[in-house]
Amino acid sequence: NAGVTQTPKFQVLKTGQSMTLQCAQDMNHEYMSWYRQDPGMGLRLIHYSVGAGITDQGEVPNGYNVSRSTTEDFPLRLLSAAPSQTSVYFCASSYSTGVYEQYFGPGTRLTVT
Amino acid sequence: GQQVMQIPQYQHVQEGEDFTTYCNSSTTLSNIQWYKQRPGGHPVFLIQLVKSGEVKKQKRLTFQFGEAKKNSSLHITATQTTDVGTYFCAGTDSWGKLQFGAGTQVVVTP
Numbered sequence: 001n002a003g004v005t006q007t008p009k010f011q012v013l014k015t016g017q018s019m020t021l022q023c024a025q026d027m028n029h030e031y032m033s034w035y036r037q038d039p040g041m042g043l044r045l046i047h048y049s050v051g052a053g054i055t056d057q058g059e060v061p062n063g064y065n066v067s068r069s070t071t072e073d074f075p076l077r078l079l080s081a082a083p084s085q086t087s088v089y090f091c092a093s094s095y096s097t098g099v100y101e102q103y104f105g106p107g108t109r110l111t112v113t
Numbered sequence: 114g115q116q117v118m119q120i121p122q123y124q125h126v127q128e129g130e131d132f133t134t135y136c137n138s139s140t141t142l143s144n145i146q147w148y149k150q151r152p153g154g155h156p157v158f159l160i161q162l163v164k165s166g167e168v169k170k171q172k173r174l175t176f177q178f179g180e181a182k183k184n185s186s187l188h189i190t191a192t193q194t195t196d197v198g199t200y201f202c203a204g205t206d207s208w209g210k211l212q213f214g215a216g217t218q219v220v221v222t223p
Contacts (some may be wrong), residue, residue, distance in 0.1 A: 035213075040122065040215060041215055042201060042213045042214055042216050043118075043156065043201065043203075043213040044213075045211075046213070059212075077179075090155055090156070097209035097210075097211075099143065099144060099205050099209055099211075101146070101158040101161065102146070102148075102156070102158060102203075102211070103135035103158070104155040104156045104157070105155065106154075106155050107155050
């Protein structure tokens with residue numbers, strides 16, 4: 001099993017550009033989520049999904065869109081990148097809700113100039 | 114809403130010493146999870162505590178869940194250089210929502 005994979009590993013964007021961060025898991029997990037990690041602020045939940053076709057907002061959803069058309073994939077879209085979105089983004093999956101162990105992907109380091 | 118606070122934010126430890134990091138929630142938690150993130154890496158699950166007053170050990174790591182299920186601690190004995198990293202606690206509220214603390218960054222001096 002590859003576990004949770006994320007692409008790209010690194011990305012530099014100019015302000016106003018859009019892009020999609022990819023996340024896939026091969027563990028048949030229902031619950032998937034996106035976090036951003038900034039120094040001193042821990043992991044903050046952006047969006048999450050409890051199953052295909054179901055998504056919901058987390059703590060910091062503004063400027064991001066998600067969709068979940070399959071169990072395996074959970075892409076995160078930045079609509080119009082801003083310097084405040086410079087961060088490390090982690091995708092995670094688990095068997096169900098937050099009650100279960102979260103498996104994290106390797107992360108995407110995004111810089112917006 | 115639920116707030117999970119972790120202290121200290123930074124911990125400098127001499128190799129061989131013990132230290133403790135603490136996690137406190139403003140609300141009662143269903144469970145608490147602990148993760149470790151090595152520098153440049155991603156968070157990796159360490160353990161989950163569910164019962165009030167529960168204590169679990171993993172080699173030199175001791176995890177405790179408070180009686181009121183609003184706080185937790187991680188105690189590391191005889192710190193080694195392999196313990197370097199950031200330790201996160203994450204609490205689940207009664208709706209199944211998981212919230213991470215800001216983490217304790219551990220630096221070990223040989």
